[in-house]
Amino acid sequence: YHIQYFDEPTYKYHLCYCSTLEQMESMNRFNSRYVVTQRVDGNFLIDIIDKYSGRYHKEDSLYKLNVCINCLKKLRNTYPHDSLFSYRRFDLDQFLTGYNTKHIKRPQYSEKTIPKDKYSENWSDISNKMRSRAEYKCSKCHESYKDDKAQLHVHHIDGVKWNNNINNLKVLCIDCHSKEPGHFGISRRNNSFNGKFVRNL
Ligand SMILES: [Zn+2]
Ligand SMILES: [Zn+2]
Ligand SMILES: [Zn+2]
Structure with missing residues (x-):
């Protein structure tokens, strides 16, 4: 059989309450799987855990993540006159300078308060x-x-x-x-x- 190891994380970061987050929330996967962050440099604090052994490959490492394309799509529809929201043109700095980043919904945890993705002792x-x-x-x-x-x-x-x-x-x-x-x-x-x-x- 085959166990997949990820060298690079495949997580995306979100800018708004997009269709991905909506779908995750409908599957009960929003509140405890996403975090609010104050980071502004495109690097995010993450753990990389092997899915089938539970082994931590990386813990609290900073990784550059890509922006979610569904967020860009939503923002493109909301601000049709701004060419910033194409995947190739997108720039996080420019976005944070020009736009309010208040999400419609926020998950309950930040990257600092979310419990580690581990089983409880009992x-x-x-x-x-x-x-x-x-x-x-x-x-x-x-x-x-x-x-x-x-x-x-x-x-x-x-x-x-x-x-x-x-x-x-x-x-x-x-x-x-x-x-x-x-x-x-x-x-x-x-x-x-x-x-x-x-x-x-
Ligand atoms: Zn069964
Ligand atoms: Zn299961
Ligand atoms: Zn998104």
């Missing part, structure tokens, strides 16, 4: 409790995994590992779990290889 207890309470049945296909509990996972709906709010957790079998957004790498093969981590995504 996570394995929570995961065990959730699965036992579900009687080891997948909440989607209702298959029983009583005899093969390792194939039954607890999924974080918003993709945030520390968000153990009961409404954010879903007991899913490995096959149903692999169909959740961004989970294409989960398979029976890497479950046995690195199950402990994959099970808890």
Whole structure:
């Protein structure tokens, strides 16, 4: 199987409440996955974490990120007479000088206050409790995994590992779990290889 390592982050930074953020919010992925920042130089503080091992490749590193094209599109529509909002012409300095950057909606955390993307210490207890309470049945296909509990996972709906709010957790079998957004790498093969981590995504 194949594990993807990112040498360079693929995150984008946003300038307004664009269609991407709207879509993320509709999937409950806005509030705890985006941060407000005061940075003005186009460099952003990020962690690069391997998706399947949880290993931190980089922690609190400054990276130059690209601007979100849906933000540019929205701003182009709002300010049709300003040629700044084309992908090639865009300049962050010029934008910050000329425009108010008040977002319509702000996520609750800044890059300094957001918890690290890690599981809480009592996570394995929570995961065990959730699965036992579900009687080891997948909440989607209702298959029983009583005899093969390792194939039954607890999924974080918003993709945030520390968000153990009961409404954010879903007991899913490995096959149903692999169909959740961004989970294409989960398979029976890497479950046995690195199950402990994959099970808890
Ligand atoms: Zn955007
Ligand atoms: Zn299932
Ligand atoms: Zn998951």
